[in-house]
Amino acid sequence: MQFESVIGLEIHIQLATESKIFCSCSTEFGKPPNTNTCPVCLGLPGALPVLNRRVPELAAKLGLALNCDIRTDSQFARKNYFYPDLPKAYQISQFDRPICENGWLDINTNSKGESRIGITRIHMEEDAGKLIHEDMGTESMVDLNRAGVPLLEIVSEPDIRSAEEAKAYMVKIHAIATTIGISVGDMEKGHLRCDANVSLRPMEQKEFGIRTETKNLNSFRFVQQAIDYEIERQREEILDGAKIVQETRLWDTNRKVTFSMRSKEEADEYRYFPDPDLPLAKLSPELIDTLKQNLPELPDAKKKRFIEKYGLNDYDAGVLTASQEISKYFET
Numbered sequence: 128m129q130f131e132s133v134i135g136l137e138i139h140i141q142l143a144t145e146s147k148i149f150c151s152c153s154t155e156f157g158k159p160p161n162t163n164t165c166p167v168c169l170g171l172p173g174a175l176p177v178l179n180r181r182v183p184e185l186a187a188k189l190g191l192a193l194n195c196d197i198r199t200d201s202q203f204a205r206k207n208y209f210y211p212d213l214p215k216a217y218q219i220s221q222f223d224r225p226i227c228e229n230g231w232l233d234i235n236t237n238s239k240g241e242s243r244i245g246i247t248r249i250h251m252e253e254d255a256g257k258l259i260h261e262d263m264g265t266e267s268m269v270d271l272n273r274a275g276v277p278l279l280e281i282v283s284e285p286d287i288r289s290a291e292e293a294k295a296y297m298v299k300i301h302a303i304a305t306t307i308g309i310s311v312g313d314m315e316k317g318h319l320r321c322d323a324n325v326s327l328r329p330m331e332q333k334e335f336g337i338r339t340e341t342k343n344l345n346s347f348r349f350v351q352q353a354i355d356y357e358i359e360r361q362r363e364e365i366l367d368g369a370k371i372v373q374e375t376r377l378w379d380t381n382r383k384v385t386f387s388m389r390s391k392e393e394a395d396e397y398r399y400f401p402d403p404d405l406p407l408a409k410l411s412p413e414l415i416d417t418l419k420q421n422l423p424e425l426p427d428a429k430k431k432r433f434i435e436k437y438g439l440n441d442y443d444a445g446v447l448t449a450s451q452e453i454s455k456y457f458e459t
């Protein structure tokens with residue numbers, strides 16, 4: 128039997144702000160554990176969040192670059208779950224009124240050429256802290272320096288059809304985010320992380336199959352490898368007559384396999400509700416317009432210009448415009 132793979136990506140991008148999203152603590156990486164903290168990001172009782180005004184501006188910039196509608200009064204919501212890296216026992220995120228919706232991104236692959244990937248939404252949220260399990264025996268250490276660092280989550284429509292396309296999509300999101308300057312885009316520091324939702328369906332079947340979600344893929348290569356592995360694993364399961372279960376999986380970088388972490392939680396388990404501590408995040412149409420006028424040249428336009436101005440071929444122009452750093456160096 129022939130199957131088609133159906134893929135949707137959720138990408139987290141760390142924003143290049145100096146302070147956290149709801150307090151004035153520094154976002155600087157590599158400080159001694161728990162030094163970039165205060166009552167707000169430690170989740171102490173009575174501490175109140177105040178939105179960093181840069182965050183909705185950076186979110187709107189990305190939304191504009193990804194052809195989204197920008198909401199002028201988006202709303203923060205509490206996503207409740209209990210885990211040691213989350214001191215409040217809820218994450219401040221957005222739910223039914225995210226800042227950006229209904230966008231799209233065109234990507235290009237060798238095997239398929241151009242395809243348009245829908246962007247369902249982009250929302251603002253705070254990062255969680257970091258748990259350190261290594262060399263700790265049965266104990267774990269908690270570092271809350273990262274708690275409250277601003278993130279954008281970009282959710283794609285299930286329009287991606289191969290690991291190659293998934294990688295091309297992630298590379299392009301990275302190129303756009305660094306070009307418009309909303310993120311440093313340092314993959315080694317986890318500035319771009321991807322959750323890959325993968326399902327299979329028999330060719331010609333309309334309905335989607337059951338999906339798995341492989342979390343926290345922090346390199347382009349891991350995204351491609353994990354999706355290819357997951358497609359093959361699901362194919363074998365289905366051909367063996369087994370049922371795919373909806374679950375959250377992790378990628379083992381050494382053994383190059385995905386493995387089950389937990390069964391999938393549903394939105395209602397998070398008991399989302401509007402965060403009563405935060406007003407609506409207002410953006411004026413004038414500001415959105417100014418942000419739009421001031422967007423720099425995006426990678427597609429730059430690629431076209433490189434071809435025309437420097438006589439480069441399509442491939443070379445693509446490589447040279449895949450990151451802001453490289454294209455700048457090349458032009459200098």
Ligand code: ADP
Nearest residue numbers: 133134135136283284285324325326335336338
């Ligand atoms: P959740 O909030 O539970 O993660 P969503 O409905 O928001 O679920 O979907 C998350 C991601 O999963 C989106 O990128 C979406 O495109 C993708 N997705 C949804 N259904 C499927 C499916 N059957 N196969 C592959 N991807 C899917």
Ligand code: MG
Nearest residue numbers: 137322324340
């Ligand atoms: Mg998800």
Ligand code: ZN
Nearest residue numbers: 150152165168
């Ligand atoms: Zn703080």
